[in-house]
Amino acid sequence: MGSLDLKSVTKSFGPVDVIKGVDLQVAEGEFCVFVGPSGCGKSTLLRIIAGLEDATAGDILLDGRRMNDVAPAKRELAMVFQSYALYPHLSVRDNMGLALKQAGVSRAEITAATDRAAEMLSLGALMDRRPAELSGGQRQRVAIGRAIVRRPKLFLFDEPLSNLDAALRVATRIEIARLHRELGATMIYVTHDQVEAMTLADKIVVLRDGRVEQVGSPMELYNNPANTFVAGFIGSPQMNFLVAEAVGFPGQTVGVRPEHLALHPIGTKSDGWIEGQVSHVEKLGGETLVYVHTIPHGLLTVRLFGEQDQAVGEPVGLTFDRLKALIFDADGMRLG
Amino acid sequence: MAKARLSPVRTIAAHAVLITYTIIALFPVFVIVVNSFKSRRAIFAEPLALPWPEHFDLVGYQTVLRQGDFFLYFQNSMIVTVVSLFFVLLFGAMAAFALSEYRFRGNTLMGLYLALGIMIPIRLGTVAILQIMVEGGLVNTLTALILVYTAQGLPLAVFILSEFMRTVSDDLKNAGRIDGLSEYRIFFTLVLPLVRPAMATVAVFTMIPIWNDLWFPLILAPSEATKTITLGSQVFIGQFVTNWNAVLAALSLAILPVLVLYLVFSRQLIRGITAGAVK
Numbered sequence: 005m006g007s008l009d010l011k012s013v014t015k016s017f018g019p020v021d022v023i024k025g026v027d028l029q030v031a032e033g034e035f036c037v038f039v040g041p042s043g044c045g046k047s048t049l050l051r052i053i054a055g056l057e058d059a060t061a062g063d064i065l066l067d068g069r070r071m072n073d074v075a076p077a078k079r080e081l082a083m084v085f086q087s088y089a090l091y092p093h094l095s096v097r098d099n100m101g102l103a104l105k106q107a108g109v110s111r112a113e114i115t116a117a118t119d120r121a122a123e124m125l126s127l128g129a130l131m132d133r134r135p136a137e138l139s140g141g142q143r144q145r146v147a148i149g150r151a152i153v154r155r156p157k158l159f160l161f162d163e164p165l166s167n168l169d170a171a172l173r174v175a176t177r178i179e180i181a182r183l184h185r186e187l188g189a190t191m192i193y194v195t196h197d198q199v200e201a202m203t204l205a206d207k208i209v210v211l212r213d214g215r216v217e218q219v220g221s222p223m224e225l226y227n228n229p230a231n232t233f234v235a236g237f238i239g240s241p242q243m244n245f246l247v248a249e250a251v252g253f254p255g256q257t258v259g260v261r262p263e264h265l266a267l268h269p270i271g272t273k274s275d276g277w278i279e280g281q282v283s284h285v286e287k288l289g290g291e292t293l294v295y296v297h298t299i300p301h302g303l304l305t306v307r308l309f310g311e312q313d314q315a316v317g318e319p320v321g322l323t324f325d326r327l328k329a330l331i332f333d334a335d336g337m338r339l340g
Numbered sequence: 341m342a343k344a345r346l347s348p349v350r351t352i353a354a355h356a357v358l359i360t361y362t363i364i365a366l367f368p369v370f371v372i373v374v375n376s377f378k379s380r381r382a383i384f385a386e387p388l389a390l391p392w393p394e395h396f397d398l399v400g401y402q403t404v405l406r407q408g409d410f411f412l413y414f415q416n417s418m419i420v421t422v423v424s425l426f427f428v429l430l431f432g433a434m435a436a437f438a439l440s441e442y443r444f445r446g447n448t449l450m451g452l453y454l455a456l457g458i459m460i461p462i463r464l465g466t467v468a469i470l471q472i473m474v475e476g477g478l479v480n481t482l483t484a485l486i487l488v489y490t491a492q493g494l495p496l497a498v499f500i501l502s503e504f505m506r507t508v509s510d511d512l513k514n515a516g517r518i519d520g521l522s523e524y525r526i527f528f529t530l531v532l533p534l535v536r537p538a539m540a541t542v543a544v545f546t547m548i549p550i551w552n553d554l555w556f557p558l559i560l561a562p563s564e565a566t567k568t569i570t571l572g573s574q575v576f577i578g579q580f581v582t583n584w585n586a587v588l589a590a591l592s593l594a595i596l597p598v599l600v601l602y603l604v605f606s607r608q609l610i611r612g613i614t615a616g617a618v619k
């Protein structure tokens with residue numbers, strides 16, 4: 005119940021091709037996260053799955069049934085929007101119950117379902133308020149509650165947390181993970197946030213320019229990216245890209261994660277090390293990010309554990325873990 | 341916040357300008373209302389004097405009310421204005437929703453075509469309209485006026501409302517679609533309440549010309565049974581003798597209904613229930 009299958013889905017707005025052939029399988033109960041740069045078509049793909057937008061070509065299958073011509077309300081899915089999109093004229097209870105009411109469910113059942121959702125999200129005290137009388141975080145919980153009440157096969161989230169402050173974002177993220185465990189439903193989640201993607205996903209889909217770049221579990225994508233785009237997109241701070249020739253590697257570029265670079269004071273000269281100058285230091289408490297300007301690699305980021313004192317402008321030497329380096333060819337594809 | 345930055349001199353200057361404008365704008369209304377309560381002699385002797393106490397005279401109102409059909413004229417004007425307004429708002433909003441919400445071939449052209457009416461006065465088509473009404477047997481009916489005024493009001497309504505409807509959140513409409521609301525429910529329960537201020541603006545701009553119009557009532561519905569208040573008041577204005585008391589009294593009375601309608605709509609203008617819909 006709740007598996008999704010996209011078969012060479014494309015979408016054009018007039019002459020502009022926005023989705024350029026997406027094939028994707030999401031298994032039942034899976035938490036799938038779409039990431040990609042702004043404008044790459046994440047929301048458009050989500051709207052196509054929801055049926056709010058027609059695909060120009062290709063098939064959308066839910067549980068093996070072709071859904072292209074099925075109305076959004078009949079697809080047994082629910083969507084949570086970035087802007088919450090609560091109905092301003094209805095109370096919280098009616099907001100959550102509207103879909104069931106439209107589907108002709110009896111009033112007693114609607115009350116039971118909304119009460120259950122309210123309990124899951126601790127919305128009990130707010131049930132009779134209007135959306136205007138709620139805080140941003142409460143509105144988002146109501147929007148999630150509205151999705152839960154329908155017991156959909158598939159949940160769609162379009163950047164649901166991006167309007168919340170940091171603390172609330174963490175709390176709601178954990179709540180969504182808990183809901184996923186409890187409901188066991190399939191979820192598709194669009195986000196810009198690295199942490200959300202890495203922590204929530206069973207499977208991450210990296211999109212670029214209307215195409216799928218790579219699909220895999222968070223750790224697969226982190227440790228084993230297929231190309232420089234995925235390597236650079238997954239992980240924060242970004243992966244460092246070194247000029248392969250200068251460090252004695254084959255291929256065009258060598259990717260090294262910031263935590264795989266080591267910093268040495270100048271003077272303890274050793275082989276294969278990269279000389280540079282500290283250009284900026286960011287202390288985050290638990291870790292310290294040191295930005296080192298080097299030639300010919302440009303600015304490299306080094307991630308150090310704990311609080312480290314590093315003077316700006318000081319010359320330093322860098323070494324890296326050669327076994328963990330990733331090698332890419334001239335087209336940005338992984339070698340070996 | 342704004343208060344702190346405004347110097348008293350500027351505040352006074354701004355108020356002086358606004359008050360002057362208000363006085364200029366309200367002066368004719370004031371003169372009409374004041375003089376409608378005076379005797380004919382007093383109107384000409386001291387047009388600016390207040391009616392209290394020696395000049396006070398209700399002869400104008402008595403004449404108007406004795407005319408008998410005056411309430412009928414009122415009723416006709418009211419029916420024509422309110423029904424036309426209803427159709428303009430309903431059809432205008434529906435067309436605006438279609439233009440702003442759905443992508444279809446010729447969408448832009450259709451929008452331009454509908455907006456063309458703003459620039460072309462409907463009176464240019466008077467002869468053709470009269471012919472149509474004669475053919476359709478609608479001369480001397482209120483229906484004729486309602487049809488013409490609806491057509492006259494639609495272009496501006498479509499133009500203004502479609503701009504406003506573009507600003508209504510797509511997410512909200514999409515949430516409705518996923519919850520199984522029909523497009524009509526989305527239109528009536530989600531979109532219309534959010535563009536209420538725009539609807540009120542359109543209502544005010546549509547209502548005034550209809551209420552004040554003399555042209556179409558004179559041409560399409562001049563019969564005793566279908567006269568509007570504006571046309572009805574004309575009986576007091578003769579080529580040689582004008583019954584000023586009656587004219588002024590009729591005009592004063594004619595202000596009242598529009599004033600009430602205006603107050604109703606302007607309350608809507610201020611009230612916004614959009615807060616909390618999105619974000």
Ligand SMILES: Nc1ncnc2c1ncn2[C@@H]1O[C@H](COP(=O)(O)OP(=O)(O)OP(=O)(O)O)[C@@H](O)[C@H]1O
Pocket residue numbers: 017020022040041042043044045046047048049
């Ligand atoms: N109705 C439309 N008409 C024309 N182009 C559109 C329409 N909707 C979206 N697009 C285009 O499609 C592309 C993808 O848009 P989409 O909203 O899916 O991006 P996104 O990946 O969700 O971006 P973001 O991360 O900023 O939300 C954009 O270039 C956008 O300009």
Ligand SMILES: [Mg+2]
Pocket residue numbers: 046047048
């Ligand atoms: Mg988006």
